[in-house]
Amino acid sequence: MQGMWIRGGRPLRGVWRVSGAKNAALKMMAAALMATEKCVITDVPAINDVRTMMGVMRHLGADVQLHPNGRLDIVPPAVDAWEAPEHLVRQMRASVLVMGPVLAKTGRVRIALPGGCAIGPRPIDLHLRGLRLMGARIVEERGFVEAHAARLRGAEIQLDFPSVGATENLMMAATLATGTTVIRNAAREPEIIDLQTFLNSMGAKVVGAGTDTIRVVGVEGLRGARHAVMPDRIEAGTAMVAAAVTGGDIVVQNVIPEHLEAVTAKLREAGVEVAPAGPGGLRVRGSGRPRSFYVRTQPHPGFPTDMQPQFMALASVAEGSSIIKETVYTSRMKHADELRRMGADIVVDGSVAVVRGVERLTGAVVEAPDLRAGAALVPAGRAGDGEPVVEGPERSDRGYELFEEKLQAVGAEVRRMAEDTPVAGGRPLVSV
Numbered sequence: 001m002q003g004m005w006i007r008g009g010r011p012l013r014g015v016w017r018v019s020g021a022k023n024a025a026l027k028m029m030a031a032a033l034m035a036t037e038k039c040v041i042t043d044v045p046a047i048n049d050v051r052t053m054m055g056v057m058r059h060l061g062a063d064v065q066l067h068p069n070g071r072l073d074i075v076p077p078a079v080d081a082w083e084a085p086e087h088l089v090r091q092m093r094a095s096v097l098v099m100g101p102v103l104a105k106t107g108r109v110r111i112a113l114p115g116g117c118a119i120g121p122r123p124i125d126l127h128l129r130g131l132r133l134m135g136a137r138i139v140e141e142r143g144f145v146e147a148h149a150a151r152l153r154g155a156e157i158q159l160d161f162p163s164v165g166a167t168e169n170l171m172m173a174a175t176l177a178t179g180t181t182v183i184r185n186a187a188r189e190p191e192i193i194d195l196q197t198f199l200n201s202m203g204a205k206v207v208g209a210g211t212d213t214i215r216v217v218g219v220e221g222l223r224g225a226r227h228a229v230m231p232d233r234i235e236a237g238t239a240m241v242a243a244a245v246t247g248g249d250i251v252v253q254n255v256i257p258e259h260l261e262a263v264t265a266k267l268r269e270a271g272v273e274v275a276p277a278g279p280g281g282l283r284v285r286g287s288g289r290p291r292s293f294y295v296r297t298q299p300h301p302g303f304p305t306d307m308q309p310q311f312m313a314l315a316s317v318a319e320g321s322s323i324i325k326e327t328v329y330t331s332r333m334k335h336a337d338e339l340r341r342m343g344a345d346i347v348v349d350g351s352v353a354v355v356r357g358v359e360r361l362t363g364a365v366v367e368a369p370d371l372r373a374g375a376a377l378v379p380a381g382r383a384g385d386g387e388p389v390v391e392g393p394e395r396s397d398r399g400y401e402l403f404e405e406k407l408q409a410v411g412a413e414v415r416r417m418a419e420d421t422p423v424a425g426g427r428p429l430v431s432v
Contacts, residue, residue, distance in 0.1 A: 004393040004404070006381035007413035008363065011286070012248035014410035016239040018255055019045040019401040020070065020229035023094075024191040027168050028198045028227065029053050030097040032074040033062060034105045034176060035202055037224030044072040044229055045401035048394070052092045059085040060102065080106040086144075089114055092398070096124055097165065100173030103136060103147050110146040126166035130157045134170075134177055154179030154218060162187040162299045167214065168195055174216035175204040183214040189300040190259045194230045201225035233259040234306045234372070235400060236282075240264075241310040242379035242407070243284040244272040245317060250410055253281045262303045266311065269293045270318060292320030292357060297328050309335045309376035315355035316344035317383050324353045335373035338366035342380060342388060360385055368392040371399045378403075382412055389417070 020043035030053070032039040044050060044066060054064045061077030082102055089095040089112045096114040103109040114124070128138050128145065133155040136147045154177050159166055167187040172195075174181035186192070188210055196209035202225040205217040236255045243250035244267055257264070257276070264274045264282075270290040277283040292315065297305040305328035315322035316339050326332050336346045336353055341364040345356040363386020368374030374396035381388035393416065396403055407414050 002392065002394050003417040004378055004390040005415045005417055006378060006388050006390065008361070008382050008388065009385055010382070010411065010413070011246045012243055012250055012382065012407075012410040012412055015251045015253060016406055016410055017253045018231045018236045018239065019043070021191055021194070021232040021234075022047060022049055022399050023164075023189075023232075023234070024194040025050060025072075025229045026053050026094040027097055027172075027191065027195045028229065029057060029064075029072070029074065030101050031172050031195065031199055031202070033057065033060060033076055033098060033101045034172070034222045035074075035076045035224050036221055037076070039074045039076070039202070039224050040226040041072045041074070041198075042070055042226070042228045044070050045232070046070070047401050048398045049092050049094060052088055053094065055088045056084055056095050056098060059088070060098065082106045082108040083110040084112070086112040093165070096127065097169055097172070099127065099145070099147070100131065100169040103131065103149060104152055104173045104176040107150055108146075108148050110144060113143050113145065124165070126159055126161065126163045127169045130155075130159075130166060130170040130183070131173060133157055134173065134181065152177035152218075154181040154216075157181065157183045159183065159185040161185070162212070164189050164192065167192055171195070171206060171209075171214055171216060172199065174218060175199055175206065175222060177216075177218040179218060181216045181218070183216075184212065186212055186214045187299060188212060190230060190233065190256070198225060198227045201227055231255050231259075231280075234304065236260055237263040237304070237307045238310055238375045238379075238400070239406070240267060240274070240282065240284045241307070241314050241376075242382070242410075244270065244286040244290060245314045245379050245383045247286040247288065248410070249283070249285045251277045251281055251283050253277075255280055255282055257282060262301065263307055266293055266295060266303065270314065289357070289359070290314055290318040292318045292322040294323045296325045299328070305329055305332060306372050308332060309373040310379070312336065312346070312353060312355060313339060313376040313380035313383070315357060316342075316346070316361060316380065317359070318355075318357035320357060322355045322357065324355065326351045326353075334369035335376060338369065338373070338377055339380060341366050362386050363388040365389045365391065368395045371395050375400055375403065378407065378414065
């Protein structure tokens, strides 16, 4: 396992430029499978999840090329392939988003039940129920799902929960269905609005993204399109918390402030200064220890679950006791154990964590249990004394482009360590 060595005790200062949104880019890649012409998606982050999705698409017959400038060229399959590769689907949950597009275009799809971070059960029942309402015949057996439909038809779909993945999968499938599909209790995340814009540029007829009701009028085919991915609001929030937890002063560029309102409100509640910094920028300044706060994760526009680990790190050094309630994923508290290794005072009872802030964290060897937790532990290490090591930083590589380099650009002393890197006095002698 790799490790990230960190020297703590110094505030972060400088400029952090945010990459394109992982959770938008992956869905657009899946949507491009339905096109009849080349699609170009720009501002795509060069992260492991994007590379995994590229592998899925190539297996399905697409020609996919990611360029150093973030431009992704996608030539859709010339021959309709319908079976996604099991080993890649099990690596990343977002792979299940090819199910709707492939079924809509080819009339058939076979896919393994998806994998990803172990943050609690995330079944795809809502995806399958919606596709059944659209006329798909679905068989589930031995860890695989196979669906058939000569052509999907429009349907009225009421989601039991505003699932982001189900909303996106059904919205994409409906673009090539006959008639009109209405998705109620739809998720409202900004990435869904970005996906709608991309689909409509391909010739789809989708309205309502960003509200709880989405309407899709099916069309006969989708053409190629060019689209720039929105900025990654979770990366932006992670950078903002990194400034706050270290008492730093960072300008976060390439952001849409409206997408960060829930995060910004909680930072201000904690006594952190957040102010505009020119077009598409926010300045975040921490002064002294943050104040305690209450966080309850919710679907958008509530507080995002993907920011919960970062705010637990912030609460660990805040004055007073903070309460964090996780309502989206049942097992998203594993980072509490790792923060405790660094000296945090955290008590977890089910989905609720009570965090009694300490003045400083300490150096320790900890492990990143999932993508977002890894991004929380590194700034936490910067907030304390000593030289902690976060094992498993490659998990954060799934969702953060150039994470190590961006930290270094704002003054962090961090180095990537291979498993066999020689160490003396807790420090790596060779960086990789």
